[in-house]
Amino acid sequence: MKSDALRGHLDALLLAVLDGRRLHGYAIIEALQVASGGALDLPTGTVYPALRRLERAGHVSSEWGTVAGRQRRTYHLTPAGRRALTEERTAWREFTAAIEGVLGGGGPWPARA
Amino acid sequence: MAGAGLIEEYVSALDRRLRGPGPVKRDLLAEARDSLHDAAESYRHRGLPESEAQARAVAEFGPLGVVAREYQGELAVAHGARTLRSLLLVVPLAHLLWEANRRFWIGAWQPFDQPPPDWYPLIATANDTTAWVVALCAVAALLAVRWMSRRGASGVALGRLAGAVAAAAVGTTVFCNLALVVATAHLDAQRLLASPPVLLATALSYVITLRCGVLAHRCLRFSAV
Structure with missing residues (x-):
């Protein structure tokens, strides 16, 4: 999947990956790739500014700590981030249901009377 | 290897x-x-x-160009927020310290030999109010940055916003202060030189304003990508 198509959804994807866990940057990237079956093709360097943007928005909080013997910045959702994720999921379900209704039928367009 | x-x-x-x-x-x-x-x-x-x-x-x-652009946006907004916080704290504090210094060395302002023109109190009031208006604008801009961040605004756009607010705040401060200095010099130039400590405090407040101007300029430079 091309990075241009993903860009608009990157924030929601990052919130979803962080749901219920604390991860450092590279673990977030790995989790995104695993969850998408490797279909997400995104320059990994753009994930970090996106995480900072989410932190600036108050959706994510981060701190430096030792993970597996190395200093790493780990991220987790804030209560505002959890609310934002719920809203994103609801909006996504409504969007996909609407698109599915139009594209998923497989039949011809109804003929005009 | x-x-x-x-x-x-x-x-x-x-x-x-x-x-x-x-x-x-x-x-x-x-x-x-x-x-x-x-x-x-x-x-x-x-x-x-x-x-x-x-x-x-x-x-x-x-690619380096793509990644650098994204990172630069975050640096621009970080510098912008820091500049706005500096304005919020430093400009009112400098004004308060200048006023305290003036009251200590000069005391209450003596009336002019002749009543000043109507425009003079307006300029003096504008100058006294500027620091608080700048602080309010800095608070409003910080809140706007937070609000726009939640709506996905880019760091570059927010850096530019902070830079524009900071540049306008510094420009207004300098304009109001210079207007008062020129107006006072026109009416009674001796009043400007009445107290060396107050003169020194005035010079210091110009240095602080100049520093804020440098920060504002950097906001615009860091967000020019």
Whole structure:
């Protein structure tokens, strides 16, 4: 999947990956790739500014700590981030249901009377 | 080891492209370096030689121009927020200290020999009020940055917003202060030189305003990508 198509959804994807866990940057990237079956093709360097943007928005909080013997910045959702994720999921379900209704039928367009 | 420095070369090139607050920049670069080493380690575990593992990690991280633009946005907004916080604290504090200093050395202002024109009190009031208006504008801009961040505004756009507010605030401060100095010189020039400590405090407040102007200019420079 091309990075241009993903860009608009990157924030929601990052919130979803962080749901219920604390991860450092590279673990977030790995989790995104695993969850998408490797279909997400995104320059990994753009994930970090996106995480900072989410932190600036108050959706994510981060701190430096030792993970597996190395200093790493780990991220987790804030209560505002959890609310934002719920809203994103609801909006996504409504969007996909609407698109599915139009594209998923497989039949011809109804003929005009 | 062939290609052993590819990650360091990439991070150094990124470092050279980025402009912004040192601690934020160091933090971003440290995280980028960690991520690149993590990715290279992952490829090494899959059996790739060091040089190829690093080359893949760098390729995966993204083209330098694309990544630098995203990082620069974060540096721009970080500097913008810092500038707005500086304005919020420093401008009213400098005004309060100048007023306290003036009251200590001069006391209450003596009336002019002849009543000043109607426009003079307006200029004096505008000058006295500017510091508080600047503080209010800084608070409003900080809230706007927060609100716009939640709506996905880019760091570059927010850096520009902060820079525009800061530049306008500094410009207004300088304009109102110079207007009062010129008006006072026109009516009673001796009043400006009445007290050396107050003169010194005035010079200091100009230095502070100049520093705020430099910060505002950097906001606009860091967000020019």
